[in-house]
Amino acid sequence: GAPTISIFLKPPGVIPPGGSTTICCICQCSYGSFVLYKGGRRLHTLEQSGSRAEFSISNATYKDRGSYNCHYLEGDTVLARSNELEVYVEELRLPRPDLSVLPGHEVTAGADVMFRCTTTHPSTGCFLYLEGQIRAQLLSREQGDYNLSLVQKGDSGRYSCQCYTISAPREWSAVSNTLDLVVR
Helix, strand or coil: CCCCCCCCCECCEECCCCCCEEEEEECCCCCCCCEEEEEEEEEEEEEEEEEEEEEEEECCCCHHCEEEEEECCCCCCHHHCCCCECCCECEEEEEEEEEEECCCCEEEECEECCCCCCCCCCCCCEEEECCCCEEEEEECCCCCEEEECCCCCCHCCEEEEEEEEECCCCCCCCCCEEEEECCC
């Protein structure tokens, strides 16, 4: 079948003005090239190492906001397109949340895990990220819990969370500490 491309931000989350992030595109592809599009306009061909290509945004401005996706080409033929990745640039005004995991960051397959994103700001929602992609949306008062039951190897990876005010205008926190979950 056609190759699939995943696209994500590293580190994930909303970027503050002046901040930086990297758009990563990964594809089990052979020798073609990756092209980054923003809002349907071709930005440029990406430098590629193996199955992955990266595009850095540094000193972010509001102009960097928008919807990005990656196309994979061999010659002039587009073989695959990623999903759209929304990039947000906003002031980060809320305190940074703290992410913890119970029972611990090493578990056996089939176990139940609970991620807890703790914030000191009342009435916020939070996103739980896995390897730069949104894994879950948590709605919380002071504490967003996310239960992951019957974890599998595919749930392993680097998690973080980021919170926002539920009331408009939406305000964002910085991204939490990261936690590596290992499923044995």
